[in-house]
Amino acid sequence: MKLTLVVACALIDADNRVLVAQRPEGKALAGLWEFPGGKIEPGERPEQSLIRELNEELGITVKEACLAPLTFASHAYESFHLLMPLWICRRWEGPVTRKEHQDLRWVRPGKLRELAMPPADAPLIPPLIELLGP
Numbered sequence: 001m002k003l004t005l006v007v008a009c010a011l012i013d014a015d016n017r018v019l020v021a022q023r024p025e026g027k028a029l030a031g032l033w034e035f036p037g038g039k040i041e042p043g044e045r046p047e048q049s050l051i052r053e054l055n056e057e058l059g060i061t062v063k064e065a066c067l068a069p070l071t072f073a074s075h076a077y078e079s080f081h082l083l084m085p086l087w088i089c090r091r092w093e094g095p096v097t098r099k100e101h102q103d104l105r106w107v108r109p110g111k112l113r114e115l116a117m118p119p120a121d122a123p124l125i126p127p128l129i130e131l132l133g134p
């Protein structure tokens with residue numbers, strides 16, 4: 001089984017809402033709501049990858065010191081096993097802008113279950129509710 005490492009981030013706003021992004025048409029899991037992030041490129045440290053992805057996907061600049069690890073997902077998809085650490089971030093520079101996704105939404109953690117998310121993401125919701133409230 002191929003192990004795929006993906007880095008992801010829950011951006012958190014002043015009202016303790018979390019940013020979720022709708023995956024583009026034509027990609028795997030299209031239309032599902034995910035945490036911004038992506039695959040690590042060769043030679044990158046995970047935090048560097050995440051900072052790059054957040055800039056490419058949302059147009060924001062994040063300092064490494066503003067990323068805090070929260071939890072991780074480990075999920076067997078049909079063709080690979082996903083290992084996905086999730087960081088949280090409350091501080092960034094620049095406006096959050098939709099660049100690659102179909103749509104962006106700020107949602108209370110307790111509402112995440114109402115969104116269609118990738119199956120790997122379900123276990124990430126309780127730690128967010130624990131941290132931020134429902």
Ligand SMILES: Nc1nc2c([nH]c(=O)n2[C@H]2C[C@H](O)[C@@H](COP(=O)(O)OP(=O)(O)OP(=O)(O)O)O2)c(=O)[nH]1
Pocket residue numbers: 006007008027028029033034035036037038039082118119120121
């Ligand atoms: N960024 C992100 N990816 C997720 C989440 N949940 C989840 O199962 N994934 C999966 C979907 C993809 O298989 C993989 C992320 O890869 P990606 O979005 O960078 O790449 P992709 O599938 O578009 O494929 P590629 O064209 O870049 O090769 O992780 C999530 O919450 N955020």
